[in-house]
Amino acid sequence: xxxxxxxxxxxxxxxxxxxxxxxxxxxxxxxxxxxxxxxxxxxxxxxxxxxxxxxxxxxxxxxxxxxxxxxxxxxxxxxxxxxxxxxxxxxxxxxxxxxxxxxxxxxxxxxxxxxxxxxxxxxxxxxxxxxxxxxxxxxxxxxxxxxxxxxxxxxxxxxxxxx
Numbered sequence: 037x038x039x040x041x042x043x044x045x046x047x048x049x050x051x052x053x054x055x056x057x058x059x060x061x062x063x064x065x066x067x068x069x070x071x072x073x074x075x076x077x078x079x080x081x082x083x084x085x086x087x088x089x090x091x092x093x094x095x096x097x098x099x100x101x102x103x104x105x106x107x108x109x110x111x112x113x114x115x116x117x118x119x120x121x122x123x124x125x126x127x128x129x130x131x132x133x134x135x136x137x138x139x140x141x142x143x144x145x146x147x148x149x150x151x152x153x154x155x156x157x158x159x160x161x162x163x164x165x166x167x168x169x170x171x172x173x174x175x176x177x178x179x180x181x182x183x184x185x186x187x188x189x190x191x192x193x194x195x196x197x198x199x
Contacts, residue, residue: 053167054141054142056171057167057170057171058134058137058138059199060175061098061130061134061137062199063178063193063195063197064091064174064178064181065131066193067087067178067181067192067193068087068091068123068127069123069127070193071087071123071181071185071188072188072190076088079187079188081184081187087177087180087181088126090177090180090181091126091130092120094173094177095118095129096113098133098136099136099137100113102136102137102141102167103136103140104155104156105144105148105155105166106140110153110154110156110157111156112156113156148163149167150163150164153166182195
């Protein structure tokens with residue numbers, strides 16, 4: 037008879053999850069940096085949005101969403117408040133939002149990660165699934181950025197170098 041030991045430790049700590057997410061954010065920031073200013077705001081492929089618009093979407097989700105989770109606020113998503121005109125505007129706001137993410141992520145208790153929360157009043161999932169969505173969404177849009185950079189003849193950063 038074979039027995040299997042039951043794991044008593046969790047797979048990943050909240051600190052590891054935040055580090056993973058911030059690694060992706062660091063890489064996406066480097067993708068933003070790789071764009072020439074004009075192309076960041078104007079270049080697209082196949083009717084997709086320019087990368088500046090994709091970056092604004094990412095900037096407008098993470099910190100606001102975590103604040104909503106911490107404060108149990110289900111206000112609708114709105115990305116219309118931030119309208120950058122330069123790459124520097126985007127990078128500055130990116131860094132500010134990274135700090136907002138760090139601030140609010142640290143206020144979510146282990147138990148709350150399993151709690152169902154109706155994010156933005158429309159995404160009713162456990163908190164951890166919402167956070168994984170933020171990472172997935174960022175990876176998806178960063179992939180678009182990689183295509184844009186390659187189409188522009190620019191070598192993107194290696195996807196495995198996140199820190």
